[in-house]
Amino acid sequence: MAFIDILQSIIPIALFYSAPLIFTALGGVFSERSGVVNIGLEGLMVMGAFVGIVFNLTFADVFGAATPWLSIIVAAIVSSIFSLLHAVASVSFRADQVVSGVAINFLALGLGVFLTKQWYGKGQTDMVTEPFYSQNIPYLSDIPIIGDMFFTGAYYTSFLAIALAFVAWFVLYKTAFGLQLRSVGEHPMAADTNGINVYRMRYIAVMLSGAFGGLGGSVFALTIALNFSSSTIVGQGFMSLAAVIFGKWHPLGALGAALFFGFAQSLSIISTNIPFLADVPKVYLTIAPYVLTIFALAGFIGRAEAPKANGQPYIKGTR
């Protein structure tokens, strides 16, 4: 198989698997940049997947082909409301942010499965009838080579994810709002003295992470899983968290890391079709993203520096 052919079979799958991770990782970037550690990304994705699937199942008849898009919007809204719990606990109640994030993970899964059993009478929902379908993007898919690689059999959600990464970069680095948000995560007291409302900024950041996590979870559910059960989201949120750190808390870095993880995952999925990878035991490819993250953090790819005030509750009047 020629190299181009291999790329043509890997890239669509890599994009497909990366999209949910990109969304969620962007959420992580917002939250952690404001100084709130968000280990609850997993739970926010679970909530997003649950809401996305339930909305899709309930309103598929009403909205027809627009249902998946409405589903991810509703999932983003509900997840951002859900993430308020994390904000209240870690910003206002000064809870340990990691612990509160763990609680978010437990709670989302418990609530999701509880309500699934309540509403559908069994451990998983039905399959959705209106998922996202892969499409040939008009015009772009006609470009030779690149068209086949990126725009044939692709999902619009993947491009939305990549576009949002650039939007997030613009917001964080080119607007006053972004500067305020980052300053709150680096030195909340200095930000406070300059008239920035630290609590408000952190609440906004956490809710943004909820919205992005909801997008990620619902996109995963509506492109890959197609139903909701306790095993729909298993670790994608933690992968996204790894992408945040791997990407050095930068939106474009997180985008790159998420694309890389998606690429590594797709390798292990289609390795049997690629001559020189077919003989490699699959386990090496499966663990590759995790091992590489550890290598990266251990300093092979440079030191990752967290926002200074990440994880510390801000208490007015303390130094």
Next chain:
Amino acid sequence: MFSNRLFNIFVPIISVLLGLFAGAIIMFAFGYNPIEGYQALWDGAFGNSYFFGETIRQVTPYILTGLAVAFAFRSGLFNIGAEGQVIVGWVAAVWVGSSIEAPMVIHLPLSILAAAFAGALWGFLPGLLKATKGVHEVIITIMMNYIALHVSNYLIRNVISDGGDSSDRIGDTASLASNWLMELTDYSRMHYGIIVAIIAAIIMWFILEKTSSGYEFKAVGFNPHASKYAGMNVKKNIILSMVISGAFAGLAGAMEGLGTFGYMPSHSAFTNLGFDGIAVALLGGNTAFGTVIAAFLFGILKIGALNMPTSAGVPSELVEIVIALIIFFVASSYIIRWFLLRMRKEEK
């Protein structure tokens, strides 16, 4: 009246009560009878000797993962990797238990130690990276969890079985299971592991409270800079703490491999023993004694929950919600303290 010590006891108790109360409200909101629901939970944990045996069986690994997380917490580390350490411990125990033939006095301790060693190894790497490179242990341990999961599945399918979905069975000489305990509890899967767990709790208490290295662990947890200034080797303490923590979690894996199951099935997802251990440790205030109490509570909730769908029609996930809320309340203890202080002021 409210000393710090009293607070430390009050906060978990209030959190549990609030969590159960919230669970009752949820049951009520969905048209269930909360009293029936909790009655079913109670019966499911203590209703007969079988349920009681199963509860103890569940409590056993919870004590150990709780100790693992608590021990790391005491030296300022968050070991979210107990999950992976449980898995590698389980693999190691089953591997030694099924591939070696030896008399029980050697075989059983050897299998248990293998599990502790494997868990310790899995804790060593995050400890090393934290100590030497300052890499956050949470991320490394999360990654280590996945590596443990996938590598163990590979080992189970290709090395310790003939290509099957579960490992070979361990030899009788490596088993913690006991016919006597099983008959006593109407053929539950209760095993001698609970003794190992209690001993481990005593060991942790002894290390932390009665030895100078335990003092150093706690000092490093309170203030690494001050500890360093006082001449303590902070790096060594961080690594050692993760190693000991990993060993506790590895033992939990041995409980599953040598006691409950006698083999290891390949896992498509995590066991959740390690993640639940976080909740156990938090509720137990990161002390050995508290962890044992909290492990009993969670064991009761988890096993009792299995009876809720049949007896009261309530989905067992209700208990997951209750546990999550309990963690929330414990984490937000600041607000509970504030509330208690306010009440006290008003009394005056």
